[in-house]
Amino acid sequence: MSAPVRVAAVGLGRWANVLATAYGRSDTVRLVSCFSRSADKRRTFAERHGCGSDDSYQALLARDDVDAVIVTVPNDHHAAVIEQAARSGKHAFVEKPIAVTLEDARRIERAVDESGIVFACGHSARRLGGLRKIKALMDAGDVGQVSVVEAVFANERGLTIEADNWRGDPARAPGGPLTQLGVHQLDNLQYLLGPVTRVATFGKPMYTRVRNDTVNVTLLEFESGQMAYLGTNWACPGVFSINVYGTEADLFYQLDFSWWSDSHLTDEHSRLTKRAFARATGDPDDFDLQDVEVEVPQVDHLRDEVEEFARAVRGGGRVEVDARTATRNVAVMLAAVRSSREGRMVQVDELMG
Amino acid sequence: MSAPVRVAAVGLGRWANVLATAYGRSDTVRLVSCFSRSADKRRTFAERHGCGSDDSYQALLARDDVDAVIVTVPNDHHAAVIEQAARSGKHAFVEKPIAVTLEDARRIERAVDESGIVFACGHSARRLGGLRKIKALMDAGDVGQVSVVEAVFANERGLTIEADNWRGDPARAPGGPLTQLGVHQLDNLQYLLGPVTRVATFGKPMYTRVRNDTVNVTLLEFESGQMAYLGTNWACPGVFSINVYGTEADLFYQLDFSWWSDSHLTDEHSRLTKRAFARATGDPDDFDLQDVEVEVPQVDHLRDEVEEFARAVRGGGRVEVDARTATRNVAVMLAAVRSSREGRMVQVDELMG
Numbered sequence: 189m190s191a192p193v194r195v196a197a198v199g200l201g202r203w204a205n206v207l208a209t210a211y212g213r214s215d216t217v218r219l220v221s222c223f224s225r226s227a228d229k230r231r232t233f234a235e236r237h238g239c240g241s242d243d244s245y246q247a248l249l250a251r252d253d254v255d256a257v258i259v260t261v262p263n264d265h266h267a268a269v270i271e272q273a274a275r276s277g278k279h280a281f282v283e284k285p286i287a288v289t290l291e292d293a294r295r296i297e298r299a300v301d302e303s304g305i306v307f308a309c310g311h312s313a314r315r316l317g318g319l320r321k322i323k324a325l326m327d328a329g330d331v332g333q334v335s336v337v338e339a340v341f342a343n344e345r346g347l348t349i350e351a352d353n354w355r356g357d358p359a360r361a362p363g364g365p366l367t368q369l370g371v372h373q374l375d376n377l378q379y380l381l382g383p384v385t386r387v388a389t390f391g392k393p394m395y396t397r398v399r400n401d402t403v404n405v406t407l408l409e410f411e412s413g414q415m416a417y418l419g420t421n422w423a424c425p426g427v428f429s430i431n432v433y434g435t436e437a438d439l440f441y442q443l444d445f446s447w448w449s450d451s452h453l454t455d456e457h458s459r460l461t462k463r464a465f466a467r468a469t470g471d472p473d474d475f476d477l478q479d480v481e482v483e484v485p486q487v488d489h490l491r492d493e494v495e496e497f498a499r500a501v502r503g504g505g506r507v508e509v510d511a512r513t514a515t516r517n518v519a520v521m522l523a524a525v526r527s528s529r530e531g532r533m534v535q536v537d538e539l540m541g
Numbered sequence: 542m543s544a545p546v547r548v549a550a551v552g553l554g555r556w557a558n559v560l561a562t563a564y565g566r567s568d569t570v571r572l573v574s575c576f577s578r579s580a581d582k583r584r585t586f587a588e589r590h591g592c593g594s595d596d597s598y599q600a601l602l603a604r605d606d607v608d609a610v611i612v613t614v615p616n617d618h619h620a621a622v623i624e625q626a627a628r629s630g631k632h633a634f635v636e637k638p639i640a641v642t643l644e645d646a647r648r649i650e651r652a653v654d655e656s657g658i659v660f661a662c663g664h665s666a667r668r669l670g671g672l673r674k675i676k677a678l679m680d681a682g683d684v685g686q687v688s689v690v691e692a693v694f695a696n697e698r699g700l701t702i703e704a705d706n707w708r709g710d711p712a713r714a715p716g717g718p719l720t721q722l723g724v725h726q727l728d729n730l731q732y733l734l735g736p737v738t739r740v741a742t743f744g745k746p747m748y749t750r751v752r753n754d755t756v757n758v759t760l761l762e763f764e765s766g767q768m769a770y771l772g773t774n775w776a777c778p779g780v781f782s783i784n785v786y787g788t789e790a791d792l793f794y795q796l797d798f799s800w801w802s803d804s805h806l807t808d809e810h811s812r813l814t815k816r817a818f819a820r821a822t823g824d825p826d827d828f829d830l831q832d833v834e835v836e837v838p839q840v841d842h843l844r845d846e847v848e849e850f851a852r853a854v855r856g857g858g859r860v861e862v863d864a865r866t867a868t869r870n871v872a873v874m875l876a877a878v879r880s881s882r883e884g885r886m887v888q889v890d891e892l893m894g
Contacts, residue, residue, distance in 0.1 A: 333747075333748050333776075335747045335748065335755075335756040335774060335776045335777065336756060336758060336772060336774060336777075338691075338693075338770075338772060340691075340784075342786060342791075344788075344818070347788055386743075388741035388743070388760060388886065389760075390739075390741070390760050390762050390768050392766065392768075394686075394688045394766070395686050395688065395788050402688075403688040403689060403768065405689060405760050405768050405769070405770050406760075407741060407742075407743050407758050407759075407760055409743050413745065413747070415743050415745075415756065415758050416758070417691075417758050417770050417772060419689060419691060419770060419786075421688060421689060421786050423686075423688045423786070423788055424688065424689075424786040424787055424788060424790075424791050425789075425790060425791050425816050425817060425818055425830050426830055427786070427791060427816070431693075433695060433772075433774050433776070433777040433780070434777055435697075435700055435748050435776055435777060436778075437777075437778060438695075438777050438778050438780060444830065446829060446830060463778045463780070464778060465697070465778055476799060477778050477779055477797065477799060531886055532885060532886060533741065533884055533885060533886065
């Protein structure tokens with residue numbers, strides 16, 4: 189058995205704590221150090237998770253007993269932090285989105301390519317038991333041929349957000365919930381249907397103190413010709429849902445997002461329903477539909493994603509969400525923001541080309 | 542008590558039979574005659590519903606014992622049939638959509654205005670118990686301020702439709718399910734949120750023998766600033782759903798459309814769920830949501846719409862879906878078709894102006 193991959197947390201906000209807690213359920217990684225500019229945060233985090241800490245990022249990167257960094261600093265600092273890690277030969281896992289500009293995303297791609305480090309982006313949602321089951325049902329032909337997928341990700345964040353919060357800044361969180369929530373679903377949608385080619389988005393600030401968008405609706409078209417809808421909303425009680433429309437069956441997936449951070453329990457609070465023809469006579473007045481609950485595999489999405497990363501660090505396979513995959517999610521996200529701002533449909537190639 | 546309003550069915554396809562059956566549950570209207578170009582259909586219909594019949598539309602319109610016509614001829618014949626009725630002083634009820642071109646819709650508006658007949662269009666979906674309850678909850682402020690409504694209407698029609706069916710002809714059913722199903726939801730959406738100002742649509746033929754669209758996804762923006770999504774699909778097991786996202790609560794409404802024609806039973810096969818904050822602490826790791834089932838009033842949407850029409854004929858009040866309301870639904874529908882064809886966002890005023 190390989191020794192655990194030794195990781196260090198960089199950026200010690202709420203999410204770093206959620207991840208460290210999930211890593212406590214793994215034998216494949218071991219948290220050895222942490223860094224934040226705040227000494228208080230370092231002390232609290234190190235005590236809570238039983239790891240060391242470093243006074244500077246440079247000192248952390250100089251350690252021989254750190255194999256990889258787990259980066260949860262704000263989105264617009266990802267590129268600089270990952271470039272430094274790559275120069276020090278440290279592997280890097282970064283929270284989604286990989287970046288909020290394509291320039292930053294490309295800097296990360298280059299740093300990864302030139303250094304040869306293992307890199308993964310934390311699009312854990314595609315690892316949920318429900319997503320895996322939906323993909324398996326689609327791949328097995330159980331839903332027939334899929335025309336449309338609808339995805340919604342919503343919470344109440346915009347209702348209480350302070351005017352000076354970075355999430356309310358269109359430069360730091362373009363599209364508001366489109367960046368912070370929607371990019372999860374963009375990854376899920378591209379995981380299920382392949383690359384997006386075209387988007388159309390309406391978005392605006394609603395019922396909020398910030399000037400950034402807090403509500404957006406987006407249409408997506410895929411290389412495959414299939415289509416999708418993405419609703420992202422910071423002005424309502426939380427919703428995480430995915431609906432799949434196929435020629436043989438529809439799938440309706442709902443998740444109680446309040447269990448998201450307890451990633452070993454998330455799937456228990458989800459529900460996947462399959463609607464198929466019980467009897468199709470061809471007579472529009474004489475047909476029946478049948479809804480059946482589908483069992484959702486129970487996974488631990490935050491643990492599983494870091495274990496895949498750790499295996500790749502040890503030379504065992506590739507990561508699923510690499511820099512290019514994560515960049516593609518950001519490109520679609522930024523195309524949606526451009527569509528909303530310019531009031532026109534936008535080809536993703538306008539940004540990627 | 543007024544005597545029943547005496548109606549005659551014009552166009553004797555499947556839907557005329559569904560309506561006549563619903564009218565059998567009413568004391569407010571009485572079916573006295575029918576007409577179709579097919580003598581067979583006239584005979585069968587008259588026997589089944591216990592009414593008379595006429596050999597020509599002219600003969601039917603000449604009868605003194607017919608107060609109003611119930612028009613279910615194909616969409617592109619509505620205008621001519623209603624103009625004739627109006628010239629004969631017969632009131633007219635027509636199945637949705639009022640027309641498939643704005644020219645035809647305007648002809649109907651003019652005929653109604655000039656003759657002074659009572660006119661109503663059969664957008665019965667807004668009369669469903671679930672829709673009435675959603676509107677009541679919104680009006681009472683129970684969901685807070687609404688940002689987005691999502692509506693889906695889907696069935697399997699496109700999978701089996703023959704290549705020469707009129708529904709496969711973009712001129713007779715523009716946008717396919719957008720015309721045949723979506724216009725119901727466009728009426729519902731404008732009933733809930735007011736006039737639509739802008740649309741963006743992707744649509745195409747999928748998994749079908751016809752060259753018309755069989756799948757479309759549409760974004761809508763309203764004068765109010767609120768937004769909506771409409772999914773219309775002829776390539777999957779049936780779905781009729783409406784989701785409302787508000788600052789205080791979300792609403793999820795599902796209807797088993799296989800009970801649509803049994804309009805006194807439809808509401809029994811629907812479900813309305815309200816999701817609200819059970820406990821909102823402001824801490825993103827410490828909140829709860831609560832889903833509660835909402836009782837749906839039981840109505841008879843097809844009987845109720847004709848009874849409202851009959852009361853208006855007797856001078857008792859106005860109809861809810863008049864020619865202008867129905868025309869507005871068609872304008873949005875045609876704006877969506879134009880958006881899809883031209884690959885750009887379309888202002889409804891481009892068509893209405």
